Amino acid sequence: MAGARDRARRRELWAKALITGAAMAVLSSTFLLFAYLLWEVLPLLRPARLRPLETVAVKGSVFAFPGELPGSFWTLSQEGVVRVRPQGEAVRLPQVAPPLTAAIADRWARWLAVSDAEGIKVYRVSLRPSFVGQERQLKLRLSSPFVAAATEVKLLAVGGEATPLVLGVRGGVTYLWRAQGGSLEAVVLSSQEGHAAVVNEAGDRVWLASDRQLTVWDGGGGRLATAPLLAPATVVTLLLGDLTCLVGDRQGNVQAFGLFQGEGGNFLLEGFATFRGPGPVLGLAPSPRSKAFAVLRPGLVQVDYLTSGKVLAQHAVPEGARTGLAFAPRGERLLVTEESGGAHVLAADLGHPEATLGTLFGKVRYEGYRNTTWTWQSTGGSNAFEPKLSLVPLIFGSFKGAFYAMLFSAPLAFLAALYTSQFATARLRQWVKPVVELLAGVPSVVVGFVAALVLAPWLSAHLGAVLLALFVLPVTLLTAAWLCELRPRPWQLRLQERWERVLTLGLLLVGLGIVWLFAPGVERLLFPGGLLEFLHTRLGVSYDQRNALVTGFALGFAVLPVIFTLAEEALSNVPESLVNAALSLGASRARAAWTVVVPAAAPGLVAALLLGFGRAVGETMIVLMASGNAPVLSFSPFSGMRTMAACIAVELPEAAYGETLYRVLLLVALLLFAFTLVTNLLGQRIARGLRRRFGVAR
Amino acid sequence: MSENVRFSLQNLTCAYSGQVVVRDVSLDIPAAGVTAFIGPSGCGKSTILRCLNRMNDVVPGFSLSGRVLLDGEDLYGDSQDPVLIRRRVGMVFQRSNPFPTSIFNNVAYGLKLHFKLTRAQLELEVEQALRAAALWDEVKDRLQAPATSLSGGQQQRLCIARALAVKPEVMLFDEPASALDPVATGKVEELVMDLGRRMTVVIVTHNLAQASRVADRTAFFLRGELIEFNRTVALFTNPQRPETEAYLLGRLA
Numbered sequence: 001m002a003g004a005r006d007r008a009r010r011r012e013l014w015a016k017a018l019i020t021g022a023a024m025a026v027l028s029s030t031f032l033l034f035a036y037l038l039w040e041v042l043p044l045l046r047p048a049r050l051r052p053l054e055t056v057a058v059k060g061s062v063f064a065f066p067g068e069l070p071g072s073f074w075t076l077s078q079e080g081v082v083r084v085r086p087q088g089e090a091v092r093l094p095q096v097a098p099p100l101t102a103a104i105a106d107r108w109a110r111w112l113a114v115s116d117a118e119g120i121k122v123y124r125v126s127l128r129p130s131f132v133g134q135e136r137q138l139k140l141r142l143s144s145p146f147v148a149a150a151t152e153v154k155l156l157a158v159g160g161e162a163t164p165l166v167l168g169v170r171g172g173v174t175y176l177w178r179a180q181g182g183s184l185e186a187v188v189l190s191s192q193e194g195h196a197a198v199v200n201e202a203g204d205r206v207w208l209a210s211d212r213q214l215t216v217w218d219g220g221g222g223r224l225a226t227a228p229l230l231a232p233a234t235v236v237t238l239l240l241g242d243l244t245c246l247v248g249d250r251q252g253n254v255q256a257f258g259l260f261q262g263e264g265g266n267f268l269l270e271g272f273a274t275f276r277g278p279g280p281v282l283g284l285a286p287s288p289r290s291k292a293f294a295v296l297r298p299g300l301v302q303v304d305y306l307t308s309g310k311v312l313a314q315h316a317v318p319e320g321a322r323t324g325l326a327f328a329p330r331g332e333r334l335l336v337t338e339e340s341g342g343a344h345v346l347a348a349d350l351g352h353p354e355a356t357l358g359t360l361f362g363k364v365r366y367e368g369y370r371n372t373t374w375t376w377q378s379t380g381g382s383n384a385f386e387p388k389l390s391l392v393p394l395i396f397g398s399f400k401g402a403f404y405a406m407l408f409s410a411p412l413a414f415l416a417a418l419y420t421s422q423f424a425t426a427r428l429r430q431w432v433k434p435v436v437e438l439l440a441g442v443p444s445v446v447v448g449f450v451a452a453l454v455l456a457p458w459l460s461a462h463l464g465a466v467l468l469a470l471f472v473l474p475v476t477l478l479t480a481a482w483l484c485e486l487r488p489r490p491w492q493l494r495l496q497e498r499w500e501r502v503l504t505l506g507l508l509l510v511g512l513g514i515v516w517l518f519a520p521g522v523e524r525l526l527f528p529g530g531l532l533e534f535l536h537t538r539l540g541v542s543y544d545q546r547n548a549l550v551t552g553f554a555l556g557f558a559v560l561p562v563i564f565t566l567a568e569e570a571l572s573n574v575p576e577s578l579v580n581a582a583l584s585l586g587a588s589r590a591r592a593a594w595t596v597v598v599p600a601a602a603p604g605l606v607a608a609l610l611l612g613f614g615r616a617v618g619e620t621m622i623v624l625m626a627s628g629n630a631p632v633l634s635f636s637p638f639s640g641m642r643t644m645a646a647c648i649a650v651e652l653p654e655a656a657y658g659e660t661l662y663r664v665l666l667l668v669a670l671l672l673f674a675f676t677l678v679t680n681l682l683g684q685r686i687a688r689g690l691r692r693r694f695g696v697a698r
Numbered sequence: 699m700s701e702n703v704r705f706s707l708q709n710l711t712c713a714y715s716g717q718v719v720v721r722d723v724s725l726d727i728p729a730a731g732v733t734a735f736i737g738p739s740g741c742g743k744s745t746i747l748r749c750l751n752r753m754n755d756v757v758p759g760f761s762l763s764g765r766v767l768l769d770g771e772d773l774y775g776d777s778q779d780p781v782l783i784r785r786r787v788g789m790v791f792q793r794s795n796p797f798p799t800s801i802f803n804n805v806a807y808g809l810k811l812h813f814k815l816t817r818a819q820l821e822l823e824v825e826q827a828l829r830a831a832a833l834w835d836e837v838k839d840r841l842q843a844p845a846t847s848l849s850g851g852q853q854q855r856l857c858i859a860r861a862l863a864v865k866p867e868v869m870l871f872d873e874p875a876s877a878l879d880p881v882a883t884g885k886v887e888e889l890v891m892d893l894g895r896r897m898t899v900v901i902v903t904h905n906l907a908q909a910s911r912v913a914d915r916t917a918f919f920l921r922g923e924l925i926e927f928n929r930t931v932a933l934f935t936n937p938q939r940p941e942t943e944a945y946l947l948g949r950l951a
């Protein structure tokens with residue numbers, strides 16, 4: 001006896017522990033998921049930092065450039081000897097005639113131009129890591145020089161693709177040297193003295209800044225466009241991708257220019273941003289990784305970001321640092337050289353400058369764009385591509401898809417729930433609920449697949465008929481309702497119901513038949529060239545085959561059971577006694593449903609809509625397949641969208657761990673998570689309040 | 699009976715899904731005064747009462763034969779609209795069932811349904827109905843409060859006011875006080891008697907004392923059949939049938 005009771009108690013304890021444990025597990029895994037997402041997203045906020053690594057003496061060198069390996073760089077001495085640090089390999093420039101009076105390199109140090117006793121010599125430099133035994137070392141290779149017999153030249157720039165272009169000033173005149181075989185031929189570029197210049201990687205654009213203007217030339221010396229400057233230029237460089245030219249001047253401004261092609265093929269040089277700071281600009285270095293660049297001013301090195309216009313980081317350097325500024329090939333180190341012979345190596349951790357509050361949510365003018373936009377374009381063809389990470393098109397897309405889904409499913413689910421709970425016979429009700437639950441069980445891949453491969457092409461072929469049906473069907477339904485009202489009411493409820501059902505279904509079929517028969521004729525009559533053609537040419541509306549209508553329909557199909565089930569529950573939980581009260585006051589059954597049941601169930605209906613909306617926003621597979629995934633910002637029912645969920649599904653597998661895109665996608669996931677959590681909690685709260693209002697009794 | 703007849707039941711037989719629960723009841727309910735239906739639980743009182751305003755229409759499986767006349771018109775005739783009938787024949791249920799909205803809106807519901815009234819007219823009608831249900835003084839300061847904030851007795855009187863607002867000719871009460879305490883019951887009984895002086899009132903009750911207090915006439919039912927119908931005093935003091943006597947003495951449960 002006592003043993004049995006003990007056993008029962010023990011079983012109860014076990015059951016309780018199990019249930020509590022399961023609940024805790026669910027709760028804590030939700031919390032852990034949230035914490036994990038937050039953990040991965042928070043580094044987006046990490047500020048950029050410049051940190052001194054070492055200072056090296058490079059006495060007697062005319063040039064220094066950071067190398068690809070950690071701690072490595074190379075220098076060029078006045079005697080024409082290149083030294084690669086740290087392993088100390090020394091190579092003499094071929095055919096050099098020391099002493100060197102000047103040396104310059106292009107932004108990535110692929111071309112090296114020196115001015116020696118005989119004239120100008122240009123070398124192709126290749127400095128690549130390679131294995132020497134077990135050790136990775138930098139291997140230096142120098143080509144034989146392109147030569148120009150011009151002395152006393154102030155070198156401005158070198159660059160080009162297969163053969164070099166050199167800019168320099170001699171006697172107040174600016175020359176351009178182009179390769180002709182192994183030697184360089186001079187062209188007069190400008191009769192004025194240029195202060196700074198840069199050549200693009202393709203070797204077909206030369207940017208030259210003089211006292212008061214910036215001029216762009218093509219590779220043959222033809223002038224393309226000119227723009228005024230704020231102050232005499234000191235430094236010119238091109239950002240990664242060669243679309244934006246930065247000009248630093250004596251007053252401390254850094255102006256950003258873009259070259260745009262106008263209507264008639266002519267070029268326009270447009271300044272679109274200015275970064276201000278104290279003192280003259282002494283050096284500019286583009287990051288090899290992003291649209292960030294370093295600016296050297298007296299006593300200060302700064303890293304700015306073009307798109308956001310922000311100063312990412314800054315660091316003090318000795319006042320005497322005034323000759324060189326360059327990023328290492330991977331962008332993780334910055335080398336600042338002094339005239340006095342010291343080189344400061346800084347670790348440059350730029351953080352995630354592409355993802356700021358401004359770029360994620362605000363309108364941004366990207367490089368090469370003439371207007372500000374909200375754009376999501378995370379990857380591009382080249383490594384110079386700037387990721388455009390505006391979340392606005394994604395959030396918009398999610399809400400657009402959910403909106404169209406609700407447009408289709410909410411009225412249908414609501415009316416079906418109202419009918420089932422208020423008017424259907426018990427027999428019909430027993431049928432409807434399992435069928436709807438069956439609908440809820442259809443895998444979303446299948447829904448998406450059918451929507452994308454069957455519905456989408458069908459809709460584009462029969463758009464006219466569908467639009468016509470949108471007008472005809474409500475009319476037939478209203479007619480059916482009117483006819484039902486006209487008929488005298490036999491008091492037996494069942495008879496009346498059956499008759500109404502037959503009439504309504506019959507009229508619906510007739511309506512559909514009418515649409516089917518006449519839609520092609522009507523379309524031909526109204527739009528001789530076809531409806532899609534009309535939309536495109538007359539209204540300027542483009543029709544994507546996978547569009548909001550298709551998505552809304554498919555997504556609506558998925559959320560309809562959710563809304564229906566909850567709405568039906570809310571409606572049939574309204575106590576029967578309230579309906580009876582309304583009936584006894586002389587309300588018809590429909591009137592009672594509309595004026596008493598629906599208001600009483602309103603919180604539950606709102607909860608149903610909320611939960612349906614949450615489901616629609618979070619749904620992935622269907623939108624992935626049916627929406628076309630183009631991140632456009634158009635509310636048109638004929639254009640597609642990219643939702644947050646689909647975007648994560650498409651891009652997360654491609655995103656490298658820890659990179660900006662990866663973290664931004666997890667931010668999207670966090671937003672999605674937070675949104676569905678909030679809608680669910682809100683919906684459940686409202687539903688619970690409703691249940692309390694009526695108690696358990698009917 | 700020589701008086702004005704309001705309801706005339708002729709061979710009324712009711713069934714739920716074919717199961718007969720009211721058998722061959724014939725009964726004339728006079729226009730004046732209060733008529734009470736008494737009888738043991740399940741004998742079909744509520745079923746008959748609901749026949750008087752066709753509230754049974756919405757019950758699945760319900761069917762009836764025989765006739766129910768209201769002022770000589772067949773309530774179940776083909777041209778009758780149950781909605782109009784229920785406007786003429788108001789009903790109050792056993793459990794108070796106010797709508798989950800304000801006191802004012804509860805009373806105004808039927809008015810809004812049937813009449814186009816200005817706000818001022820509506821307020822006037824609501825006040826009259828609440829006065830008629832002897833509730834006005836208790837709620838006049840909180841008409842916008844939720845109806846569920848009232849006490850049980852007040853809620854029941856609110857339901858009476860709600861029914862009275864549409865100016866019915868007949869009021870049906872189905873055990874209106876069975877869920878109330880003695881004080882609230884007294885108030886409802888007073889109200890029923892008061893209404894009986896102005897309109898036809900039919901009340902179903904389990905409480906024999908209540909029937910003897912409020913009703914001018916009483917009908918006694920047993921297993922779906924009408925056993926006896928007489929003036930209340932006569933039926934209680936001098937029952938004609940042995941079943942009636944047994945029930946009154948508490949020997950039939």
Ligand SMILES: Nc1ncnc2c1ncn2[C@@H]1O[C@H](COP(=O)(O)OP(=O)(O)OP(=O)(O)O)[C@@H](O)[C@H]1O
Pocket residue numbers: 714719737738739740741742743744745746757
């Ligand atoms: N909706 C219904 N469906 C099926 N049977 C019903 C329904 N309503 C009532 N009945 C049956 O009809 C018979 C009469 O019911 P009715 O409610 O009229 O009795 P009553 O006299 O009012 O009883 P009570 O005093 O307990 O309220 C009962 O046997 C009951 O089981």
Ligand SMILES: [Mg+2]
Pocket residue numbers: 743744745872902
């Ligand atoms: Mg009853």
